[in-house]
Amino acid sequence: MNQSVALAVLVAFIISFSILSLGLFLYHYKLEDGTWVLSSDNILVKQRVFFSQKFPANQEKIFLIGSSQIWALNTIYMHEDLLKNNLNYTVYNLGVALDVPKVRMKTIDLIISAKPTIVVYGISDRDFATDSSSSDESQVNLLPSPHDIIQNWLGPQLANSPFDFNFLQSPKLNFLTMVGGLPGDNRFYANPDIYATLEQYNFPIANNTKLQIDYANFESILPLEKNENLIAFKKIISKLHENKIPVIIFVIPQERHRLEHLPDPNVFNLFLNNISQEYPDVPIYSLWDRYADMNIWEDRRHVVMNAKNTTRVYSDDIAKIITNYLSPNTIELDQSLSRWTFNDG
Amino acid sequence: MLFNTIDFIIFFIVILGVFVLIKNRKFQHVFLLLASYFFFYYTSNYLITLLIFTTIWDYYFGKAIWNADNIQRKKILLICSLAGNLGLLGFFKYTDFAITQFNFFGHYFDLGHQIPLLNLALPIGISFYTFHSITYTVGIYRGQLSPVKSFTDYAIFVAFFPQLVAGPILRAKDFLPQLREKIDGLEVGTQFRRIVITNANLKIGITLMAIGFFKKMVIADNISPMVGDVFNAPIGVDSFTIILGSIAFGIQIFCDFSGYTDIALGAAAILGFKMPINFNKPYFATSPSDFWRKWHISLSSWLRDYLYIPLGGSHKSKTRTYLNLFITMFLGGLWHGASWNFVLWGILHGVYLASHKFIVDKFPLLGNAKFFKTKLGWLVSLLITQYFVFLAWIPFRVQNVDFMKYSMMKYVLVDFHTSSTLNFILSHRFHIVIMVGFVILHIISYKIPHLRERISNVKLRYWLVFLVGIMLCVFFSYEGNPEAFLYFKF
Incomplete structure (x- = not known):
C-alpha cells in the first residue's frame, strides 16, 4: 500500500478537527483586552469558578442541588423565611439543567470543598431515567473492565492537564444551541441565580392549552440494581456523609398533566423506598403532587421563576423543611409535608 | 465496544x-x-x-x-x-x-x-x-x-x-x-x-465507514429525541403526529442499523473480507416480500434457509405456505426480543407476507396488471407497502400496551386534527430538517446505483473533501456520551 489514502484520511481529520475546535473555541471564548475569556454557558467551568471562590468566613451555607426543576426555589425568599426563625443561612441554588446524579457526581468533590452546612437535594423520576448509553454499562463486571481501567488512568491525566478541554465536551449540544435545534425552548444550561442574569429567564405561567400539548419526555427507568443514576446518587449521599455534611432529600413537585401521563409512578416509589431504607437518617420529603393543580407552571416540569405571589409557596415549603430539620421545635410541618417512610411507597 | x-x-x-x-x-x-x-x-x-x-x-x-x-x-x-x-x-x-x-x-x-x-x-x-x-x-x-x-x-x-x-x-x-x-x-x-491493507480496500472501507457514522450519529441519533417525544407518552397526541413519529422511527432504525452495518462492512473490507449486504433501499419496496428482500437481508435469508424452507416453504399446500410464512415471521419477531411488542411486529409482517401471497395466488391477473408496471402504479404499490411497514414500526418501538394500542389506532383511524401537529413540528424544526435531509439522500442513493463505489472511486482530492464534510457533520453530532445501537439489545 502506498500511503496516499491513509494520508488523505489524516489530512481530512486534521482539517475537520481544526474547524471543530476553532468553531467551539470561538463559541465559548471571546477576546477582551487581549485575553480570551469564557463567554458562554460552559457549566463545568462556571461551577469550578463558583466553588473555588472564597466564601465569607463563618458563613453558614445551604446548597440546593438538582436539575432545572429546582430553579424556581428563590434563595432570597428562603433566606427571609429562615431568618424569621433566627436561622441565618445563605442559600445557594445550584440547580443545573439536565442534571442527573451521574452528572452531579462529577462536581461532588467541588461541592464538598466549599463546606456547605447542609445540602438539600431535589430529585424526581427523571433523575433515574435511562440514558441512552446505559444499556451496555448497566451490566455487572465480574472480570476487570478495560474501559474502567483506561478511564481511571486517563481521567486524572486530563484533570491535571494545563489545557482546558471542556469546550470540546459536547459539540452536539453547542451546535444545537447555535442552530436552535433543541426541542422546546433552547434556553439555559446553568442556574440563572448563580451563573447568569436572572431577568432573561423570567418565563410566564403556561395556560392549560400549552400544558396539554407540552411534550415532555418519559424515559424508561432501569431497575434498581442496574440503575447507574441510583448508584451515583448513593455515592453522592455517602460522600456527603463521610464529610459530615447533612443531606435533606425532597421530591420535586410535578404538574397534573405530567402526573396523569406517567407510565408507572410506582417505579419511582421503589427508588425512594430503597434510598430511605439504605439511609434511614436522611429525611425525604415529597412535594410530588402538592402543587399539581396550582396555576404556577411554566411547563409540565418547571414551576415558574420569580413570580412573587404565586410560586413563593415552593420556596416557603422548602424553607419550612429546612427549618424543621435545623430547629425541630420552632416549626411544625403540616401532614402533607411529613417525611417519606418506607411504608408510604 | x-x-x-x-x-x-x-x-x-x-x-x-x-x-x-x-x-x-x-x-x-x-x-x-x-x-x-x-x-x-x-x-x-x-x-x-x-x-x-x-x-x-x-x-x-x-x-x-x-x-x-x-x-x-x-x-x-x-x-x-x-x-x-x-x-x-x-x-x-x-x-x-x-x-x-x-x-x-x-x-x-x-x-x-x-x-x-x-x-x-x-x-x-x-x-x-x-x-x-x-x-x-x-x-x-x-x-x-x-x-x-x-x-x-x-x-x-x-x-x-x-x-x-x-x-x-x-x-x-x-x-x-x-x-x-x-x-x-x-x-x-x-x-x-x-491480510494485506490495500489502497483500494482502504478507500472503499473508509467510505463505507464514513457513511455508516453519518447515518448513525447525524441522522439516527438526532431524530431519536423526536421519536421519544411522540412515543414515550403518546396518549392525547393527534394522528398526524403519530404518523410523523412512526416515519421518524422508521428513519431512525434504518439509519441506526444500516449505519452499523456500513461500519461493519467497511471495517471488514479494509481487512480484505467480504460480508453480505444487509440493506438495499428497503423504503423503496413495493410489496411485503420485496421489503424483506431489502431489509435485514442476512436475517431474512437466514430465516428463509434455516426455518421457512425446512418447514416446507412453498412446496406444500397453499394454506401451509401461508402458515409457514406466518410462523417464520412470528419467530423472527421473537428473535428480536423477549417481549410481546416484537412478537406483534413479527405477526404483523407474517400477516402482510401471507396476505400478499394469498392475493397474488388468488388474483394472478392483479399482479400482472399494466397499471402496476406504470410509474403511478409503482408509486401506489410503494405507498401501500410503506404504510403497512411504518404501521408495524409502532409495536417495534412502543412497549407499553396502552400506548401501543392508542398509537396504532391513531395511525389507522386518522383524526385529521392539525393544530397540535403544527405546534409539534414547530418545536421540532431541527429534527424535521434532518428527516427531509434523509429523504433527499435516500432518493439520491436510489437514483444513482453503486453510489458508495462511485464515491470511493473519485479522485483523491474530491474524496478528501467528502471525508472532511462527513467528519465535520459527525464531529458536530458528537455528544460525549454515545448512543448505543438499537440492534445491540437483540
Missing part, C-alpha cells in the same frame, strides 16, 4: 497498524482472533465465556457430524448442537420472559405462587453469533461445507469483530473460505492469502 466511540477508532487503528507491520499469516489470524475477543470483552466482560463456549461446542460438533457414518447419527448430533446453541440463547434471552408469562397466568388462575425472575444479563450479540454458529453445523450436516481444520479460523468466523454484535449474519460457507483463500505469486508460488 461501540463503533461510535473514540475507543473503537483507537482500537481499529492499532489493529491496522499491527497488520501493516506484521505479515506472518498465522500470527495475523491469532491476532485477529484475540482482537475480536478483546472487542467483545470490552463491553461484555465475563459474558465472553458464552461466546467461547458456543465456539468450542460447534467446532467439535461440526467435526463429529462430518465423521458420523450414518444419517441418523448425523441428525442426532445436529440436534445436540442446536440444543446447545438454542438452549443458551433461550436461557439467557427468554427465561425471564417465560417466567413473567407463567406468573401472569398463575395469577390469572389463582395458583398463588410466583416464580422469582432470574434478572439475567442479556449477552450482547448472542442472537447473532448463535445464528452464525448454526450455519456452520447445519452447513456440514447438509454437505455444503467440510469442517475447518484450524480452530483459530473457526473461532475467527464466530467472533470476527466487525459483525460480532449486530451482524450481518455470516454464513460459514461464505466466510470460512476467505480465511483459506489461495493466491498465486510469481516469486513465491501458491500460498494462503495474508
